[in-house]
């Protein structure tokens with residue numbers, strides 16, 4: 001007999017979805033096919049995109065494609081098991097010391113995704129009774145890792161090292177771990193890594209930096225934020241764990257964490273998202289080896305990117321100086337144009353789309369409420385003319401205050 005149907009929480013989902021619609025928070029996916037340059041086919045329409053983290057334009061590079069194909073020919077497509085069982089291929093094994101050398105740290109561990117890396121690394125380092133210290137604008141996966149760890153979470157105001165120092169000094173926890181984005185993913189600003197490391201040294205803490213948006217782009221030869229601040233090689237601190245993703249500037253997929261021999265060996269032994277997941281396919285490790293070679297010699301791509309950033313910032317500074325839209329302080333390829341309300345950010349995105357441009361509107365919970373924005377991502381794929389076109393369109397759309 002089936003019981004008479006009464007109200008169930010199952011019915012809540014459609015109500016809650018309608019709630020998302022009412023707040024302009026419903027998200028949709030589009031089917032996107034990359035075209036030549038920074039152009040994309042979005043649901044069948046050709047648009048100039050400012051939406052990709054492929055900062056160096058390597059994702060379709062022939063050398064990477066060839067390396068991936070060769071890797072598939074040699075090793076097949078799937079790894080078949082966890083790296084601790086039988087999934088650790090010769091390509092994956094060769095990649096790790098290359099990643100470590102590139103970042104200038106003793107040893108590296110290669111993960112299938114950055115989200116999984118952070119969600120696993122934090123609980124492998126700290127647990128109940130310990131404390132983590134999180135910048136308020138950290139990426140979701142650092143926060144999720146902190147929650148999974150059951151350590152006490154202290155959130156300090158964005159980039160406020162004085163507040164962090166107070167929290168560290170007041171905490172009686174036996175193990176303290178500071179977590180930060182190195183380049184903040186929605187604001188593009190760079191963390192004061194030397195200042196954070198000095199606090200870590202002083203308070204017997206560890207520092208994990210997530211360089212998803214710096215690796216390949218920042219520092220000499222694109223070696224990332226640790227190298228940018230000269231915290232690599234002989235100057236590397238055993239308290240620093242450097243994590244970066246490989247699906248952004250590196251143009252492939254996955255992530256790695258690098259640090260001292262002992263810390264990396266500990267993660268290999270205890271990090272659950274590493275141990276209980278199938279290893280990344282060898283074909284990706286092959287592609288990543290090719291990518292590291294290219295990144296090291298991509299100064300022309302990085303200087304072109306710098307020229308694009310300067311062009312965008314000077315163009316917007318002169319045209320938006322009296323309006324409500326605020327261009328964030330960022331020297332990186334992530335250029336946030338803060339608009340405020342969710343509806344206004346979506347309207348700006350729609351206006352750009354009508355003009356053949358695609359720039360994502362970023363809304364809460366990805367960014368704090370009231371700070372919805374256009375997240376303009378530049379890539380070495382863009383031309384100066386592409387940037388000029390975006391600046392022109394934004395000028396047309398920006399609200400101009402009454403004189």
Ligand SMILES: *Cc1c(COP(=O)(O)O)cnc(C)c1O
Nearest residue numbers: 113114115139185210212245254
């Ligand atoms: C993209 C991103 C991640 C997640 O990396 P994936 O490899 O895409 O899972 C982690 N941290 C930051 C700051 C990111 O921007």
